[in-house]
Amino acid sequence: MSALKSAPLLEVRHLRVEFPTRQGTLLALDDISFEIAPGEVLGVVGESGAGKSLTGAAIIGLLEPPGRIAGGEILLEGQRIDNLPYEQMRAIRGRRIGAIFQDPLTSLNPLYTIGRQLTETIQTHLPVGAEEARQRAIRLLQETGIQAAEQRFEQYPHQFSGGMRQRVVIALALAAEPKLIVADEPTTALDVSIQAQIIALLKRLCKDHGAAVMLVTHDMGVIAETCDRVAVLYAGRVAEIGPVHEVINQPSHPYTVGLMGSIPAMDEDRPRLLQIDGAMPRLNAIPAGCAFNPRCPQVFDRCRRERPDLMPARATQAACWLVGQGHAP
Amino acid sequence: MTALVEVTDLAKTFEVSAPWLNRVLEGRPRQFVRAVDGVSFSIQPGRTLALVGESGCGKSTVARLLVGLYDPSRGKVQFGGQDTATIQGAELRTLRRRMQMIFQDPFASLNPRWRVQDIIAEPLLEHGLVASDEVMKDKVGELLRSVGLAAADREKFPHQFSGGQRQRISIARALATQPEFLVCDEPTSALDVSVQAQVLNIMKDLQRERGLTYLFISHNLAVVRHVADEVGVMYLGRLVELSPKRELFSAPRHPYTRMLLDAIPDIHMTGRARTPVQGEVPNPLSPPAGCAFHPRCPHANARCSSERPQLKAIQGIQVACHAVEEGRI
Numbered sequence: 285m286s287a288l289k290s291a292p293l294l295e296v297r298h299l300r301v302e303f304p305t306r307q308g309t310l311l312a313l314d315d316i317s318f319e320i321a322p323g324e325v326l327g328v329v330g331e332s333g334a335g336k337s338l339t340g341a342a343i344i345g346l347l348e349p350p351g352r353i354a355g356g357e358i359l360l361e362g363q364r365i366d367n368l369p370y371e372q373m374r375a376i377r378g379r380r381i382g383a384i385f386q387d388p389l390t391s392l393n394p395l396y397t398i399g400r401q402l403t404e405t406i407q408t409h410l411p412v413g414a415e416e417a418r419q420r421a422i423r424l425l426q427e428t429g430i431q432a433a434e435q436r437f438e439q440y441p442h443q444f445s446g447g448m449r450q451r452v453v454i455a456l457a458l459a460a461e462p463k464l465i466v467a468d469e470p471t472t473a474l475d476v477s478i479q480a481q482i483i484a485l486l487k488r489l490c491k492d493h494g495a496a497v498m499l500v501t502h503d504m505g506v507i508a509e510t511c512d513r514v515a516v517l518y519a520g521r522v523a524e525i526g527p528v529h530e531v532i533n534q535p536s537h538p539y540t541v542g543l544m545g546s547i548p549a550m551d552e553d554r555p556r557l558l559q560i561d562g563a564m565p566r567l568n569a570i571p572a573g574c575a576f577n578p579r580c581p582q583v584f585d586r587c588r589r590e591r592p593d594l595m596p597a598r599a600t601q602a603a604c605w606l607v608g609q610g611h612a613p
Numbered sequence: 614m615t616a617l618v619e620v621t622d623l624a625k626t627f628e629v630s631a632p633w634l635n636r637v638l639e640g641r642p643r644q645f646v647r648a649v650d651g652v653s654f655s656i657q658p659g660r661t662l663a664l665v666g667e668s669g670c671g672k673s674t675v676a677r678l679l680v681g682l683y684d685p686s687r688g689k690v691q692f693g694g695q696d697t698a699t700i701q702g703a704e705l706r707t708l709r710r711r712m713q714m715i716f717q718d719p720f721a722s723l724n725p726r727w728r729v730q731d732i733i734a735e736p737l738l739e740h741g742l743v744a745s746d747e748v749m750k751d752k753v754g755e756l757l758r759s760v761g762l763a764a765a766d767r768e769k770f771p772h773q774f775s776g777g778q779r780q781r782i783s784i785a786r787a788l789a790t791q792p793e794f795l796v797c798d799e800p801t802s803a804l805d806v807s808v809q810a811q812v813l814n815i816m817k818d819l820q821r822e823r824g825l826t827y828l829f830i831s832h833n834l835a836v837v838r839h840v841a842d843e844v845g846v847m848y849l850g851r852l853v854e855l856s857p858k859r860e861l862f863s864a865p866r867h868p869y870t871r872m873l874l875d876a877i878p879d880i881h882m883t884g885r886a887r888t889p890v891q892g893e894v895p896n897p898l899s900p901p902a903g904c905a906f907h908p909r910c911p912h913a914n915a916r917c918s919s920e921r922p923q924l925k926a927i928q929g930i931q932v933a934c935h936a937v938e939e940g941r942i
Binding site: 483502503506543547548549550554 | 880
C-alpha cells in the first residue's frame with residue numbers, strides 16, 4: 285500500500301453523469317469518487333447498468349451524447365481533464381490514457397493491417413520516424429506473445445483469432461506508453477482458457493510499463509486475481525471500496541455481502557446460493573435514500589430517508605447506515 | 614435403475630462449403646464441420662448431467678440434437694427406452710411433451726408481441742392439455758407462481774420484465790407440459806450473478822419438487838459444480854472426460870479438464886499466480902489428427918498425435934487420454 289501515499293495518478297471527485305431525455309433527466313452516475321495511484325490496479329465491479337462502463341467512458345472522454353458530465357471533476361496527474369476541448373482530449377487519449385474494450389473485433393479497423401494501426405498510433409503520439417515506429421510496434425507484438433510478429437505485422441484483424449486480437453488491442457493501448465489504462469471488460473468475450481492468458485498478460489505488461497489500470501468487469505474472479513483495490517458500484521453510486529482481499533472476505537455493505545454469496549464457489553458445497561431478491565432499480569426509478577434499500581435484508585428507517593456517503597467500515601469504506609450505527613453485518 | 618436419456622455414438626456434421634458455382638469455378642472442395650463426433654452418455658431420472666467446454670466444442674449442438682431441433686448424422690438418442698428417431702405421429706407428440714428446452718438468451722426466446730399468458734399457454738394449447746379458458750388461466754397463474762412471479766404478471770409483455778424474470782418465464786413455459794426432462798442451454802450466461810443465483814436456486818427447487826432430469830449446458834465451471842451430479846467435458850466435438858462431479862473437481866484426469874479448472878479465477882485466492890495454458894482451440898474445419906488436444910497438451914507424445922484416444926472407463930471415471938491410460942499422468 286506504499287503506492288497510495290504518493291500523489292494519485294487519477295482522481296475522480298463527485299462525478300455526476302446525466303442523460304437528458306424527453307421524460308426527464310436520468311442520473312446515471314451520482315457522486316462517484318475514487319483515486320488510482322501510479323502503477324495501481326483498481327477494479328470496478330457491478331452488475332449490468334451499475335454505471336461501471338460509463339465511469340470508464342467519462343474518464344477517457346468518450347461519453348456517448350446525450351450523456352454528459354453534470355458535475356464533479358476528473359484529474360489526471362493533478363490536471364483537470366473533464367472540461368478539456370475535444371482536440372486537447374484527443375491528444376491525451378492514447379498518449380496518457382490507453383483504452384481496451386470488450387470486443388477486440390470492433391476496436392480494430394478491419395481495413396488496415398495490424399502494423400499500420402500500431403505505427404499510426406505510435407507516430408501520432410510520439411516523435412519517432414517510420415522505421416523506429418515499426419521496430420517499436422514489432423517489439424510490442426512480441427511482448428504480447430504474438431508468434432512470428434514480423435509476418436503478422438502485415439496481416440489484417442480477421443486473420444487473427446479472438447485471443448490474438450485482444451493481444452493486439454493491448455499492444456495498441458500500450459503503444460504510446462500511457463500512465464493509465466482503462467480496460468472495459470477486456471476478457472468477457474473470450475473463453476476461460478484464453479481469458480486466463482489475457483489477464484496474466486495485461487497484468488505483466490502494465491507492471492513492466494509502469495501503467496496503472498482501471499479494470500472494469502462483472503467477473504469477481506478476475507478482480508480477485510488482478511486488482512489491488514476494488515470499487516463496488518450499485519445504481520450509479522459507489523457502494524463499497526477498499527483493498528481487494530478485504531472487500532471479498534470482510535465486506536461491510538449488505539450489497540457486497542449478497543454479491544459475494546451469490547457467486548457459486550469452487551471450493552465449497554452449498555445446497556443453495558445466497559440470493560438478493562429483486563433487481564437493480566432502473567435509472568428512472570432510483571429509490572430515495574440508499575439506492576439498495578428495497579432489496580436490503582437489514583433496511584431500517586434512515587435508509588429510506590437519507591442517502592449514506594462512504595464511511596470507514598471494518599476493513600473498507602462502505603456507503604451504508606449500518607456502518608455508521610456500528611452494527612455492520 | 615434404467616437411464617431416462619441414453620445417447621449412443623451421437624454425431625452431427627454441418628456442411629460449410631462455398632456455394633456450388635464457386636466450387637465449380639474455383640475448384641474448391643466441399644467442407645464439413647464435425648460439430649459433434651461420437652458422443653455417448655446416459656442420464657438417470659432425477660439427475661443432472663452438465664456438459665462443459667469452450668465456444669465451438671459442440672455442447673449446444675448436443676442439446677439441440679437431444680430435443681430434436683437437429684437430426685443426427687449418426688448415432689441415436691433413446692428416451693425412456695425408445696429410440697427417438699423411429700417414433701412418429703402421436704407418439705412423437707407425446708415425446709415432445711416429455712422433454713422441453715430453456716434457451717440462453719431470454720431476450721430472443723420470448724416473442725415480444727405476445728403477452729406472458731399466451732407465451733406460457735402455447736405449449737398447453739399445442740398439446741391440447743387444457744379444456745377451457747378458465748382452466749388455462751389458473752394453470753398459467755400457477756406456473757408463474759411456481760417460478761416466483763405473480764399470477765397477475767400474465768397480462769404483461771416480455772419487455773416489462775428484467776432478464777432474470779424473463780428467464781423465469783422461459784422456465785414456466787418449459788414446465789407447462791409437465792416434462793420429465795429439461796435441456797438447459799446456458800440458462801444463466803446472460804444474467805448478472807445475483808440474478809443467476811435466483812434462477813439457479815429456482816431450478817434446484819423445481820428439480821427437488823418435481824423430480825426433473827436436467828441436461829445442463831454451460832461454460833462456467835463454478836455454476837456446473839453447483840448444479841450438476843455428473844459432468845461431461847467436451848473438446849472439439851468429443852467427450853474427453855465424463856465423471857461424477859466430486860471426482861471431476863477433486864481429481865480431474867484429462868489434461869484439458871485440468872487446464873480448464875486451473876483457468877478459472879478463484880475469488881478467495883487473491884493474487885494467486887496461475888500458469889495459463891498456452892495456445893487456443895484449433896480451427897474445427899481442420900482438427901488436429903490423433904487426440905484433438907495434443908497441440909496444447911503438456912503430456913503429448915507420438916501416439917497422441919497419430920492415434921485418437923477412445924473414451925474408456927479408468928478407475929470408475931471415463932476419460933479419453935492415452936497418457937492417463939498408460940499411467941503417465
